[in-house]
Amino acid sequence: MTHTLHRRGEKEELLQDFPMLALVAQRFNEQGARPKLQRIAEIMLKHSDINFGDCRVNKFTTPVEEIKDNLSVVAHVVFRDKESLTACMRELKEADQGISVIVSGCFEAVEECCQKAGIKPHLTEFSLGVHGRTELLPEEPVLEILTMCGHAMVAKNQVTHLLERIRKGKITPEEAGQELAKPCVCGIFNPERAARLLGRLAGV
Amino acid sequence: MRSDPEKCIGCRKCAVYCPMDCITYPARPEGAGGKGKLMAVVDQDECVECGCCLRAQVCPSGALFRPELTWPRNVRAAFSDPTITFKETNVSGRGTEEMKTNDVTGRFKPGMVGFATEMGRPGLGARLRDLDKMAQALAKVGARFEPLNPVTSLVMEDPASGRVKADLLDEKVLSAIIEAEIELDKFPSVLKVIKEVAGEVESVFSLDVICPTRGDEPNPALPLIARAGFQVRINGKTNLGFGRASNQGVKS
Numbered sequence: 001m002t003h004t005l006h007r008r009g010e011k012e013e014l015l016q017d018f019p020m021l022a023l024v025a026q027r028f029n030e031q032g033a034r035p036k037l038q039r040i041a042e043i044m045l046k047h048s049d050i051n052f053g054d055c056r057v058n059k060f061t062t063p064v065e066e067i068k069d070n071l072s073v074v075a076h077v078v079f080r081d082k083e084s085l086t087a088c089m090r091e092l093k094e095a096d097q098g099i100s101v102i103v104s105g106c107f108e109a110v111e112e113c114c115q116k117a118g119i120k121p122h123l124t125e126f127s128l129g130v131h132g133r134t135e136l137l138p139e140e141p142v143l144e145i146l147t148m149c150g151h152a153m154v155a156k157n158q159v160t161h162l163l164e165r166i167r168k169g170k171i172t173p174e175e176a177g178q179e180l181a182k183p184c185v186c187g188i189f190n191p192e193r194a195a196r197l198l199g200r201l202a203g204v
Numbered sequence: 205m206r207s208d209p210e211k212c213i214g215c216r217k218c219a220v221y222c223p224m225d226c227i228t229y230p231a232r233p234e235g236a237g238g239k240g241k242l243m244a245v246v247d248q249d250e251c252v253e254c255g256c257c258l259r260a261q262v263c264p265s266g267a268l269f270r271p272e273l274t275w276p277r278n279v280r281a282a283f284s285d286p287t288i289t290f291k292e293t294n295v296s297g298r299g300t301e302e303m304k305t306n307d308v309t310g311r312f313k314p315g316m317v318g319f320a321t322e323m324g325r326p327g328l329g330a331r332l333r334d335l336d337k338m339a340q341a342l343a344k345v346g347a348r349f350e351p352l353n354p355v356t357s358l359v360m361e362d363p364a365s366g367r368v369k370a371d372l373l374d375e376k377v378l379s380a381i382i383e384a385e386i387e388l389d390k391f392p393s394v395l396k397v398i399k400e401v402a403g404e405v406e407s408v409f410s411l412d413v414i415c416p417t418r419g420d421e422p423n424p425a426l427p428l429i430a431r432a433g434f435q436v437r438i439n440g441k442t443n444l445g446f447g448r449a450s451n452q453g454v455k456s
Binding site: 002003004005006007011014021023024025026027028029030031032055056089092093096097098099100101102103104105106107108110111114119120121122123124125126127128129130131132133134136137138143146147150151152153154155156157158160161182183185186 | 219220221222223225254256259260286287298299301302303304305306307308309312320322325326327328329334378379381398399402405406407408409410411412413414416423425429434435436437438439440441442443444445446447448449450451452454
């Protein structure tokens, strides 16, 4: 489950894309975890409106309140900037629910946010990139979009299909970004970033 | 996944949602109802049973369905559909909690390196034959596979050798994560093996590394990674350290 680890893109793009998740540890703190996870989700949602999901559904397929009511193991959100991420981290630290929280993104920026929020991180995980027959991969801008769903639920053909519709003026890049967010059941896909990338690819 | 030819109206709405691009629309043969009209056909060899086409809910005639999957085909769904939760871990997705709950579990300790090769990621999928190659090579240099990872418990014939069950080698999955750990001093041999196997696999894989540090010391894995010719990306995951054990009778 390394679904938020391998997002691609230049630093400038990554600085507008920070997935966060809260995860219950099985056999260690799952007893009575639901209200804690729900409290964490409330704080997350106060600072982020980009996406929200629990590995079964996300806010583009299911009402937020319904997702929140059914949280049991994991909650995901995505932040668009360091400021909102820092504010959320600070409030989560104060709330002290005892559930693990993980942030993905540019290390330099996450470190800066941790310092501002008075947090000493526990552990980091590194991505050493992609290996093997990389010549089979889609072109980089499309790959940037696709890797925002680490489980690869977003299909390359859907990106191509939506790009055509954007070029024909039938859909906006923002609407297309939200369409692409639907298959990512975790709720870690960033439709705002996707809209920017789609707009550039479509030349609009 | 399958499409029921009796119900399919050939509207071509489902194919765009297929990450494996394995839904086509040939003309119906004689005897299949409405000769010449298009119908969706899911290539059973390429389909990884991820369920994306079904969850998209775009089929107006209810033609798409997932039949009851039996061994070995059910392994495709287990490693491709993230809504499936493994009973061994109670974690959905394809791996374990790994470093995400390390502040609670203490799974990764200083002096050790945790690493993972996620076969088929990003987005291409992989036959378990690729996983077999990588796992066997890693086992030979002393990698110990994570017992709770479904690759170890479900796919491997023998976790000591990394050998994959023979009847699974041709099964295709969206991705499967080999999770393992090794002593820091043996990590360079792991990186060497990974580089060699990268030239032999039919698909791609993503590589992850976790190396806890003692206090504020620089991460000791980083110079080993650089020496082996790998590049660490500027983005990754950070566990903020908010977790703790709270189950009755359990300590962090």
